[in-house]
Amino acid sequence: MAKLLFRLGRWSYNFKWRVIITWLILLVGVAAAALSLQKPFTSQFAISGTPAINATAMLVENFPDQPNPVKAAGVNLVFKAPDGETLEDPDNYEAVNDVIKHLEDNLAMTGTERFGNPVDVSPKQTETIIQMETEMGLPQETAEADAANVALLTDDKRIGYTTFNFDSPSSFEVKQSDRDIVTEAMEIGREAGLQVEAGGAGFGDPIQVKTTSEIIGLVVAFFVLIFTFGSLVAAGMPVISAVIGVGIGALLIVLATHWVELTDVTPVLAVMIGLAVGIDYALFILSRYRQERQRMSGPEAAGMAVGTAGSSVVFAGFTVFTALAALTIARIEFLTWMGLAAAVTVLIAVLVALTLIPAMLGVVGDRAFAGKVPGVAGNPARGKRLGKDLTKNSMGRRWVNFVRRVPALVMAVVVLFLGILSAPVLGMELALPSDSTSNKDTTQRKSADLIAEGFGEGVNSPFLVVVDAHSVNPEATVLQPYMAAQEGTDPVTAASQSSFLYAVNELNQVSGVKHAQLVSANDDNTAAQILITPTTGPDDQYTVAVAEALRAQGEQIQDSTGSEIGLTGLTAVQMDITEALEGAMPLYLAVVVGLAIVLLLLVFRSIMVPVVAGLGFLLSVGASFGVTVLVWQEGLFGLVNTPGPLLSFLPIFLIGVTFGLAMDYQVFLVTRMKEQYTALGGEEYSGGVHKAVERSTVEGFVQGARVVTAAAVIMIVVFVAFIDQPLPFIQIFGFALGISVFFDAFFIRMALVPATMFIMGRATWWMPKWLDKILPDLDVEGSALEKEYDAKLEAQAAHTESMQKVSS
Known part of the structure; x- marks a missing residue:
């Protein structure tokens, strides 16, 4: 694979304009198709085959003239009179009538059996129910209790509500203009002194993605890349390639809505993940190119960078792709499509990094690292001729040498610390978005709170x-x-x-x-x-x-x-989804961890490296879940104003994404260590002062830590930037992914992994001979490619020397 990628990188460098124009044409073409064929996203998280969905089918079959309660675009409009007043007071009564009239005059509605001023509708409804049920032979007491249970006006006449459906096939197809009419009606009541709030499936907030999140992530990533490369030109290339890759991926998701019903959170998560990995993958290839360019020509260096670092990118991208695509194990339609959408975006990010980065390098040529920032990334400071050597006494070297001296202490601290942070997971509560879990500042949450205040919590969960x-x-x-x-x-x-x-x-x-x-x-x-x-x-x-x-x-x-x-009912449907997700979690976790061990076994040809990586992954995931529970569910330190149950599909999705990203850092960091170990041949180094494992771990860490640190910081910033989004579940995803990357990159990959290597010594790279023989040699680190290239250079040097002797 490394040789094939070498040729791909060199070809992309030499035929740069073909590559660039091809990607731009693809971007424009997908954009045109998406804009022409797109259909609305859905805000519903429904799945087939659950007991609630089967019951819904039974309902629709027996009551064909009634709307499907799961898809109905229902609205609850709630009124509350000022303190010391009631809705029956003349001014308040007229204000409610004005709100109702505005809706009647401007909005097409269905399901209006209980629509109107609750002061009028509630007593009429009570009278009708009592009369109908007593005529059926039910006791007066039962009829009165039934009527009271569905009353639209509280006994003190301060809170009342009315209900109706938008004239729309489903809640996710409600027009914004219809929502605006409801908002206008609410303002009429508010101007008259009433509190008027609206909620219900039909009045949920449409997806709103603030572009500030992407912009913040890209800007911070750009500055991190400047500190990594010390060059304005080099810092810009990963950002450009990531934007193009994510753009194509997001547009493909929009295009897919023509054939598949996708939830409105699908493109947000795909953009979040695609942007993060797109920048990181380009960063790894560009960093390796910089190293190889010191001894090779531009085309050869691009080929070698894609053949070595690109091999790791392919493996890492495949791992992320597989983890996301494996969400199909849960057999939940919306989760399957979310996983596949994100997986495709990651796949495109890999292809863009492998081809567009070398193509851009071909365009800029020797100016790839131009626009140098003085005193940054080894560049000489102003007034000085020489820059700082980043390898001799870097922070990474100092850290890994500290770990080498006290590996048991480092391992104990990491395990205990992350283990303690994982404890809150035992109290994790899961739910799907509803009015009751919306942000406290929204009218949806306020409407649910008013109904709960006046009629009891259960009215919100029938x-x-x-x-x-x-x-x-x-x-x-x-x-x-x-x-x-x-x-x-x-x-x-x-x-x-x-x-x-x-x-x-x-x-x-x-x-x-x-x-x-x-x-x-x-x-x-x-x-x-x-x-x-x-x-x-x-x-x-x-x-x-x-x-x-x-x-x-x-x-x-x-x-x-x-x-x-x-x-x-909507509540039952959501609970079934939550239960199905919880049931799928153990199997998915087993598949993901098992996949990690098998893939890393193939890559590193070691028993212990995959085991440590898998256990470390479990620790980082557990800790990230624990902190997320503390902050978003328990409201730790009041950091969020609306603590509550976590989104039902967050755990399983977070496991998939975190697994993929964890394996990214594992591969990029440990392949450097494996390269050094292979070069040392497993023999004792320098008279036994440093064994090969220790030396290779130190040198490999020094070579990879700076780039991995930059990649982790970029990914954390991209994810955390999404906390600025208006919808709570997107905020939680951004926070959870950011904290997960933080724990995995800095505690597991940069502390626990080298510590265990120092403790295990030669056992780190041990593998039974029989297993070593039957496993395919993937050569992810590109050692064979480098040996072949070095042999080629030696042959050329020998030929040149012999020709010089002949000529002399």
């Missing part, structure tokens, strides 16, 4: 139980008391209605259920909907237990009556 009575057993013992009260009714119909009433009664007995009530039956009385209002909100872990208890009770009802029972 469940819907579907009872399909097509297979009901009229002879069921539990139904006989209910059927006896329906004399004169057809036995099948009586059995169906009895199963509905029995289900309501049984579900009301479940702990954590505030109220269960029959809200609808289809025209032929073969199916019914039961609204379940829990006592807790959607972000409360107890609500999950309530859902599990409801399903268990549903199974009992099925066994007793023969009717089919399903639990659905």
Whole structure:
């Protein structure tokens, strides 16, 4: 592979304009296709095959005239009167009417059964429910409780709400102009002195990606590259290549929406990861080119850089690609597409780094490291002729020599420190985005808080139980008391209605259920909907237990009556997704760690190096999870104003990304050590004062630490810059990825890895001979390529010398 990449790098250098023009044409072409064929992104995280989705299908089948509750673009509009006033006061009453009228006059709506001024609608609804249910033979007390449970106005008349649906196929297809109308209506009420807030699936914040995050990341990366290369020209090339690569990747994701439904967070995560790895990969190749250019011509140096560092880039990129693509293991559609989108972006970043960097080097030629900054990266300071030698007494050399002197202490500190930080993971809570978990400053969160204040937390997390009575057993013992009260009714119909009433009664007995009530039956009385209002909100872990208890009770009802029972609703769907993600985590983690060990075994031909790398990865991931829990879930030091459960798919996605990036640093750092060890041949060095492992670890670390440090800093800054984004889950991703890279690069790769090498000694590179024979030789560090090139130079020198002797 190294030889093939050598030829690719040299060709890209020599045919620079072909390469550059090809990438630019590809960028423009993908942009044109994306803009022509793109479709909207979705804000829903739905998956097929879960119990809630199956129940939703049952609901749609039995109630074809009603909207799908999972896709419905519903809106809750909440009103609160000022202190000491009520919504019934004339001025407040008229203000609410003005809000309602503005919506009626300007907005197309569906699902308006409960739409209107809650002062008027709530008592009418209460009267209708009581009358209807008493006529059905239900006790007055039950009818009144049912009416109170769905009331739209609080007893003190201070808080009320109304509901409707946007006239849109789904919540992610709501037009911004329709959202603007709702916002205008809210302002009418606010100007009149009311607090008016809006939430619901249809009024979720559309994805807004602030370009400042990318700009901040690129600017800081540029300055880090200046300190790495000491050159303005060299600092600009990785940034340019990363922007082109990420641009193509992001546009391909936009284009993919024409055929695949993608969540709106997909392109954000792909850009975040693609930008980070794109700059890093270009940095590694450019750094190696600088080293090789001291002894080779431009084309040869570009080829050697791509053949050596580029081999590591290919392996690292393949590792990241595989880790992201392996998210398909979870069998969750939106997560699969997120992983594949990010994986494709990484793949493009690798191809751009391998070809566009040498092409740009071919354009600038000997000016590749022009625009030198005095006193930086070994450049001489102003007024001095010689610069600083970065290898003799660098910070990296001082650090690795310190680790060599006390390796056991360093290892103990790292393991204990990261282990302690991992402890909060045991209390990690997961959920999907909802109004209740939105930022406290948003109207969505305020609407949920107002509803919880006036009507209880459970109103924000309703469940819907579907009872399909097509297979009901009229002879069921539990139904006989209910059927006896329906004399004169057809036995099948009586059995169906009895199963509905029995289900309501049984579900009301479940702990954590505030109220269960029959809200609808289809025209032929073969199916019914039961609204379940829990006592807790959607972000409360107890609500999950309530859902599990409801399903268990549903199974009992099925066994007793023969009717089919399903639990659905947006809350149930989200909980199923969370449960599926948690279930997939152990398998995915096993695959990722196993993959790491196998790949590193092939690369380094060592037993212990992969084992240490895998265990170190687990430590860094655990610590990053722990700190993320402390800050974003527990609200440590008040650093975030809206602590709450973490995003359900954050752990599994973070594992995939962190694994890939961890292997990047492992490969780039340890390949340098392996190069040195191979050059020393495993023999004792300098009379046994330094063994080969110690010497190779020190020298390899010195050669790779500066570049790896720069790469890690760039990646951390790119990720942390996304904390500036408006949506909380993007902020959490940026923070978690940034802290994860920090722990892995600086604690694991630069401390734990060299410490364990010093402790293990020659065992570091031990491998059974039988295993060494059967494993393919990947030569990721490009040793064979360098030996071949050195042999070529020696042959040329010998030929030149012989020709000189002949001529003399």
